[in-house]
Amino acid sequence: MASSEPAVRVHEVSRRFGYRWVVRNVSMDIASGEAVMLVGGNGAGKTTLLRVMAGLLKAHKGQIDYRGMVGMVAHHTMMYDALTARENLVFFGRLHGLRDDGRADRLLERLGLGHVSGERIATFSRGMLQRLAIARALLHEPDVLLLDEPLTGLDDAASQIVLAVIAELKARGAALLIATHQLIELASVTARVGYMVSGRLAALEPLPGPDAGAIVSRYRDLVASGV
Amino acid sequence: MASSSLFGTALAVARKDLKVEWRTKTAFISSLVFAVLVLAVLYFARDKTSVGDYDLAPGALWVTFTFAGMLGLNRAFLLERENHALDGLRLTPISPTALFLGKVAGNLVFLGVVELVSLPLFILFYDVPIWRQLPTLMVVVALATIGYVAVGTLLSAMVVRTRFSEVMLPVLLLPFLVPPIVSAVQLTWRILALRPLSEMTGWLSLLAAFDIIFFTLSLLLFEAILIE
Amino acid sequence: MGLALVGLAGIYVRALMFTPIERTQGPAQKIFYVHAPVAWAALLAFSVCGLLSLLYLMMRDRKFDLMAAASAEVGTALAVVMLTTGPLWGKPVWGTWWTWDARLTSTLFTFLLFVGYLVLRNALTDFEVRARFSAVLGVMALVLVPFIHVTVYWFRTLHPDPVVLKPDAPSLPSVMLVTLLSSFAVCTVLYIGLVMQRYALAVMQDVREEEAAGGIS
Numbered sequence: 220m221a222s223s224e225p226a227v228r229v230h231e232v233s234r235r236f237g238y239r240w241v242v243r244n245v246s247m248d249i250a251s252g253e254a255v256m257l258v259g260g261n262g263a264g265k266t267t268l269l270r271v272m273a274g275l276l277k278a279h280k281g282q283i284d285y286r287g288m289v290g291m292v293a294h295h296t297m298m299y300d301a302l303t304a305r306e307n308l309v310f311f312g313r314l315h316g317l318r319d320d321g322r323a324d325r326l327l328e329r330l331g332l333g334h335v336s337g338e339r340i341a342t343f344s345r346g347m348l349q350r351l352a353i354a355r356a357l358l359h360e361p362d363v364l365l366l367d368e369p370l371t372g373l374d375d376a377a378s379q380i381v382l383a384v385i386a387e388l389k390a391r392g393a394a395l396l397i398a399t400h401q402l403i404e405l406a407s408v409t410a411r412v413g414y415m416v417s418g419r420l421a422a423l424e425p426l427p428g429p430d431a432g433a434i435v436s437r438y439r440d441l442v443a444s445g446v
Numbered sequence: 447m448a449s450s451s452l453f454g455t456a457l458a459v460a461r462k463d464l465k466v467e468w469r470t471k472t473a474f475i476s477s478l479v480f481a482v483l484v485l486a487v488l489y490f491a492r493d494k495t496s497v498g499d500y501d502l503a504p505g506a507l508w509v510t511f512t513f514a515g516m517l518g519l520n521r522a523f524l525l526e527r528e529n530h531a532l533d534g535l536r537l538t539p540i541s542p543t544a545l546f547l548g549k550v551a552g553n554l555v556f557l558g559v560v561e562l563v564s565l566p567l568f569i570l571f572y573d574v575p576i577w578r579q580l581p582t583l584m585v586v587v588a589l590a591t592i593g594y595v596a597v598g599t600l601l602s603a604m605v606v607r608t609r610f611s612e613v614m615l616p617v618l619l620l621p622f623l624v625p626p627i628v629s630a631v632q633l634t635w636r637i638l639a640l641r642p643l644s645e646m647t648g649w650l651s652l653l654a655a656f657d658i659i660f661f662t663l664s665l666l667l668f669e670a671i672l673i674e
Numbered sequence: 675m676g677l678a679l680v681g682l683a684g685i686y687v688r689a690l691m692f693t694p695i696e697r698t699q700g701p702a703q704k705i706f707y708v709h710a711p712v713a714w715a716a717l718l719a720f721s722v723c724g725l726l727s728l729l730y731l732m733m734r735d736r737k738f739d740l741m742a743a744a745s746a747e748v749g750t751a752l753a754v755v756m757l758t759t760g761p762l763w764g765k766p767v768w769g770t771w772w773t774w775d776a777r778l779t780s781t782l783f784t785f786l787l788f789v790g791y792l793v794l795r796n797a798l799t800d801f802e803v804r805a806r807f808s809a810v811l812g813v814m815a816l817v818l819v820p821f822i823h824v825t826v827y828w829f830r831t832l833h834p835d836p837v838v839l840k841p842d843a844p845s846l847p848s849v850m851l852v853t854l855l856s857s858f859a860v861c862t863v864l865y866i867g868l869v870m871q872r873y874a875l876a877v878m879q880d881v882r883e884e885e886a887a888g889g890i891s
Contacts, residue, residue: 238883277674296530296534297537299529300529301470313454314538607798617793621784621818656821670806
């Protein structure tokens with residue numbers, strides 16, 4: 220399954236809003252079966268970078284190459300409150316050209332939502348919504364998955380399910396980029412960390428250590444050095 | 447495997463919109479109530495001695511459709527703002543054209559139902575010979591509605607990002623309604639007055655031209671609204 | 675720009691002093707020398723706005739957006755002049771402030787259309803979104819204007835006015851014609867001058883915003 224080509228290559232990508240450059244000259248490669256953590260303060264550009272990589276925003280400079288399909292899990296569910304979990308999945312699957320062949324039900328089971336598949340998502344807790352969003356992102360079996368703070372607002376049980384799914388996706392060869400503030404939990408499934416400071420990717424390197432402290436101090440060093 | 451064809455995905459979007467609307471019903475009920483109110487007010491406010499029913503009726507009908515319709519148009523894209531659902535749509539391979547067609551279809555059904563419910567009321571209020579003319583009238587209503595909805599869908603997609611979208615839409619849309627609605631009123635008047643077809647061809651061609659040109663234009667321009 | 679203002683003053687002088695008083699309408703007719711050319715300039719402004727909007731959509735060059743907006747603003751201002759001189763002329767001549775004359779009504783709707791354009795621009799803060807959306811509206815507006823003209827004109831001719839008027843009789847004495855034509859020319863120059871000024875102002879604002887936001891990567 221290993222291949223010399225990265226699953227996604229980001230090459231000198233920049234994006235602005237109005238006159239403000241929010242992502243500046245970011246380059247990174249992520250291989251199949253690899254999970255990279257993306258850390259940075261609020262406003263550092265993590266979300267924007269993910270949105271550009273997902274294709275929601277155009278890159279004003281640079282380019283992105285993918286081998287395969289891209290999926291995204293964002294802060295908002297991007298689904299309809301008035302529809303049930305199942306209906307939402309079937310609808311979005313339909314837009315990907317997928318027939319309702321039980322795929323939606325399988326995904327719901329896998330993410331522990333089988334018992335609520337027929338309920339409107341307006342009633343769902345944050346944890347359930349997040350898991351549903353992951354199910355939706357997996358509908359078209361993406362090779363690259365972008366996650367924007369996937370564990371925020373989740374309780375332990377839900378977090379465990381999500382982390383297990385991430386590990387499983389990694390094992391199956393997907394490439395993952397995960398923006399997060401929850402360093403400890405994600406350190407268990409990621410091997411590299413990207414540090415974003417003021418829109419730039421200040422560094423992209425292996426985990427400095429299994430605990431959050433090492434990551435935080437490396438981040439602070441980078442901020443201080445004014446990269 | 448179902449294809450992600452243009453019409454297939456457009457239809458999926460339209461059905462989803464209608465399903466959601468059916469479950470919440472808010473826009474639909476407001477539009478209906480509004481239509482009834484406008485019709486009733488215009489009816490009771492008229493001075494029967496100075497203006498005949500024939501002259502007033504077409505205007506009343508179209509004012510009703512126009513304003514009730516406006517309430518429904520914004521709903522199409524307001525729906526997509528909740529939970530950032532529009533991003534979810536943009537993450538799929540759906541083409542801007544399919545999305546536009548789907549939204550237009552949903553709006554057409556919405557408006558169509560409002561019109562179908564208002565029409566009997568209109569007949570009730572205004573004593574005009576409508577039965578024999580009903581097919582012709584329906585054609586005119588359909589044509590005018592298509593043009594109205596096409597432009598309205600495009601504009602609502604833009605306006606939904608502003609703060610006062612309910613107000614912005616009429617402000618932007620009303621000048622665009624001058625050709626189709628004036629044509630529709632002229633045609634309705636002639637239909638109800640049992641005028642010969644020859645008197646209507648001019649307005650009909652204007653209406654048709656408006657529809658064709660603006661439907662196409664709105665379709666083409668929609669992509670510019672969607673792609674960031 | 676200065677040239678246009680001088681020209682404008684020149685027209686006024688000529689119109690007031692030198693052009694003979696038209697027989698049936700009296701001195702108020704002289705408003706016509708401003709009214710019609712300004713209407714023309716407004717229409718020119720709106721058409722240019724539409725064309726520039728199309729160019730923006732095709733090439734995404736910020737300059738087109740700024741110029742389109744400048745043109746729309748100037749056009750709207752000119753339309754206001756036209757819409758106020760219309761009634762000012764109308765009252766003494768026809769006895770009413772407003773009449774649903776084809777040209778006036780058509781300009782009124784076009785004016786409202788471009789007021790909407792400016793309102794939309796005002797309501798959008800992100801400049802890229804603003805440029806894109808106003809360009810879309812600009813193109814739609816450009817295509818709509820002829821439709822409005824036709825609609826209003828047909829509506830008018832099929833519902834004859836109680837007061838029949840012929841504001842520009844085909845045979846104008848040459849003196850008046852000269853005044854009129856030079857007025858057209860002056861208004862066109864005025865339009866160009868105003869747009870240039872407004873555009874320059876917009877560019878300055880733009881540059882300032884750019885500096886405030888900091889440089890590139």
